[in-house]
Amino acid sequence: MSPSPSLSVPFRRDSDFVNHGMLLDQIHEKCSAPASRVALESQIAIEHCYRTADRSPETRIEQGYRAIAEQVKLGGWDDPQVDVFQLVYNWLRNEKNGKWLQILDNADDAAALSLTVSKDQKIQISGRDGARPRYFSSYLPQCKNGSVLVTSRTRSVALQFVEENDIIVIKPMDNAGAQTLLQKKLGELIDNDGSTYDVSVDSPQAGFARNIMLLALHTRCSVRQYLEQFYKSDREETGLLDYEEGRLQRDDEANNSILMTWQISFDYILHARRSAADLLSLMSFFDRQGIPEALVHTRNNEHSDGDDIFLTLKNYSFISLTTDPALFNMHRLVQLAMRKWLERQGQVERWKQQYIHNLCTNFPTGEHKNWVQRQLLFSHARLALSQRPNPKESLQQWALLLYEAAWYAWAKGNPIDAEKLSKSSMKVRIKLFGKEHEDTLNSVAMVGLATQLAGWWKKFEELEVQMMETSSRVLGREYPNTLTSMANLASTFWNQGRWKETKELEVQVMGMRKRVLGEEHPDTLTSMANLASTYRKFSHTELHG
Incomplete structure (x- = not known):
C-alpha cells in the first residue's frame, strides 16, 4: 500500500508574501x-x-x-x-x-x-x-x-x-510591490504623513522590511530615518564591498543592499547586545545551512539566555529558523560580511579556533548509534578544511576533526572528500608528531582507505606497503594496525588479480590474528572469510600460477 499523500517543506510560509504579477x-x-x-x-x-x-x-x-x-x-x-x-x-x-x-x-x-x-x-x-x-x-x-x-x-x-x-527569471521587486510588502510588515509603524519611499531593493525582501521595523521599535527610528541611514551607508561605506570580489559582484545592487542592511543592523547589535554579536561571529564559520544550536555555545554564553540571543539574531535576519528548532541557517553574504568585519578587528583566529574546538569536541566517534549526529555535523566539519588554525593545540584538534570527518566520508562511499580530509590530517600530523607516531599512521591508513574506495589500486598498494612497514617497525608485526594494513594490501592484490600474493598474505594475517586475538574475534573471522572467498572464487591451479 502506498503511503498517504503528505507535504514536507522545511520553511514556514510567509503570511506577508507579495506575488510578482503572474x-x-x-x-x-x-x-x-x-x-x-x-x-x-x-x-x-x-x-x-x-x-x-x-x-x-x-x-x-x-x-x-x-x-x-x-x-x-x-x-x-x-x-x-x-x-x-x-x-x-x-x-x-x-x-x-x-x-x-x-x-x-x-x-x-x-x-x-x-x-x-x-x-x-x-x-x-x-x-x-x-x-x-x-x-x-x-x-x-x-x-x-x-x-x-x-x-x-x-x-x-x-x-x-x-x-x-x-528558466523563470525573477526580476527585482518594483517600488509598488516593495511598498506593499513594507506596509504588510510594518502595519501601524509606517509613517502617517502620506510619504512614499524608494524601497525597491534586491535584498531578501522580508529581511529588509523586518530590519526597518525592528530599528523603528528599538531605536525610535522612523522609516524615513532608516532609509536615509541606509543610503548614507551606501555612499560612505562602499569599501565593505571590495572584498571577495569574484563572489560578491555577481549582482552589485542586490549585494550592496544586503551588505548595507547588515552593517546598519550589526552596528546596533554590537552596541546593544555584545553576546549576540559574539554568537554571530562564531556562526559565520560554520556551513550556512543546518547550524546546530549545541555547536555554537561557548564558555562565555553557555549559561546566558541563549534562546533570547538566537531570537535577537533571527529578528534582525542574521539567521533564519528551520523546521527543527535546534537548527539555524545563515545567508551566505551575512557570513562573508561578518568574517570581513572580524578580519578588520583582528579576531578571525580567535573565532576560528573556537569553531574548530566546538566541532572537534562534539563530532562523535564512529559507532552506529552516533551515525545521525555525524551526518548532521559532516558539512560543518568538511568546511573546516579551509579553516586551518595557527596554534599547535588547535592544529591538533583540527587534524583530529579532519580524520574523523574523513572516516565518515569513507564509510558513506565518498572517496573524494575522504581523501582530501585525510591527506590534510596526515600532513599536519607528520609536521606535529613525525611520520612514525600512531596518530600519523592512522591518518596514513585513512588516506589508503580513500584511495582504495576510489579504485586507485596502485596508489593504494604503495601507501599500504609503506604503512605496513612503518607500523611493523614501530608498533610490532602483530599489532592490530599492522595486521589491518596487511589485510588491506591483500585486498588490493585481489582486485588486481594477483591471486597467489593474495593467498599468501591472507594466510599470514589469519594465522597472526588467531594467535593474537583468538579464533572467534571479529577480525579473525573476517580474515577466514576473505581466505575462503579467495579459494572459492579461483581454482587451486590458478592460485599456484
Whole structure:
C-alpha cells in the first residue's frame, strides 16, 4: 500500500508574501506538465509549494532524500550505509506511488551538486568493491508522475537541470510591490504623513522590511530615518564591498543592499547586545545551512539566555529558523560580511579556533548509534578544511576533526572528500608528531582507505606497503594496525588479480590474528572469510600460477 499523500517543506510560509504579477500562475503551468523541470528563486518556490499543496492534496514535496525515505518508510531507510539516493529514486519512478513535486532549493554551487556513491555502501575495511562517480542530477527522475522545481542564483547551474526555456527569471521587486510588502510588515509603524519611499531593493525582501521595523521599535527610528541611514551607508561605506570580489559582484545592487542592511543592523547589535554579536561571529564559520544550536555555545554564553540571543539574531535576519528548532541557517553574504568585519578587528583566529574546538569536541566517534549526529555535523566539519588554525593545540584538534570527518566520508562511499580530509590530517600530523607516531599512521591508513574506495589500486598498494612497514617497525608485526594494513594490501592484490600474493598474505594475517586475538574475534573471522572467498572464487591451479 502506498503511503498517504503528505507535504514536507522545511520553511514556514510567509503570511506577508507579495506575488510578482503572474509568476505563481506561470510556475503552476510549467510544473503541471509531465516530467517538468523549472528553475527560479527560493521564496517564490516556497510559496508555490504551499499553493500547490492547497490545489492538489496528492502532491509530495520534499527537499531531502533521507527525509523522504524516512517519511514513506522505505525498506532500509534507517540503514546508515544504504544508498538512499537510489532507494528514493526508484520509489519516485514508480507511478503507483502517485504524483509528486520535488524542490531542489539553493542550487548555486555546481561542485556541491556532484557526489560519489559506491557500488556497495556496505564497505568493510578490507572490502573489494570500487566506486563509481554519480551526479545528483542522475537522481532526479524524469517521469510523467513527477515534477522538479529548482531554485538557483546561478544560471549555469540551473542549466544543468533544465532547458533554457524552462528558466523563470525573477526580476527585482518594483517600488509598488516593495511598498506593499513594507506596509504588510510594518502595519501601524509606517509613517502617517502620506510619504512614499524608494524601497525597491534586491535584498531578501522580508529581511529588509523586518530590519526597518525592528530599528523603528528599538531605536525610535522612523522609516524615513532608516532609509536615509541606509543610503548614507551606501555612499560612505562602499569599501565593505571590495572584498571577495569574484563572489560578491555577481549582482552589485542586490549585494550592496544586503551588505548595507547588515552593517546598519550589526552596528546596533554590537552596541546593544555584545553576546549576540559574539554568537554571530562564531556562526559565520560554520556551513550556512543546518547550524546546530549545541555547536555554537561557548564558555562565555553557555549559561546566558541563549534562546533570547538566537531570537535577537533571527529578528534582525542574521539567521533564519528551520523546521527543527535546534537548527539555524545563515545567508551566505551575512557570513562573508561578518568574517570581513572580524578580519578588520583582528579576531578571525580567535573565532576560528573556537569553531574548530566546538566541532572537534562534539563530532562523535564512529559507532552506529552516533551515525545521525555525524551526518548532521559532516558539512560543518568538511568546511573546516579551509579553516586551518595557527596554534599547535588547535592544529591538533583540527587534524583530529579532519580524520574523523574523513572516516565518515569513507564509510558513506565518498572517496573524494575522504581523501582530501585525510591527506590534510596526515600532513599536519607528520609536521606535529613525525611520520612514525600512531596518530600519523592512522591518518596514513585513512588516506589508503580513500584511495582504495576510489579504485586507485596502485596508489593504494604503495601507501599500504609503506604503512605496513612503518607500523611493523614501530608498533610490532602483530599489532592490530599492522595486521589491518596487511589485510588491506591483500585486498588490493585481489582486485588486481594477483591471486597467489593474495593467498599468501591472507594466510599470514589469519594465522597472526588467531594467535593474537583468538579464533572467534571479529577480525579473525573476517580474515577466514576473505581466505575462503579467495579459494572459492579461483581454482587451486590458478592460485599456484
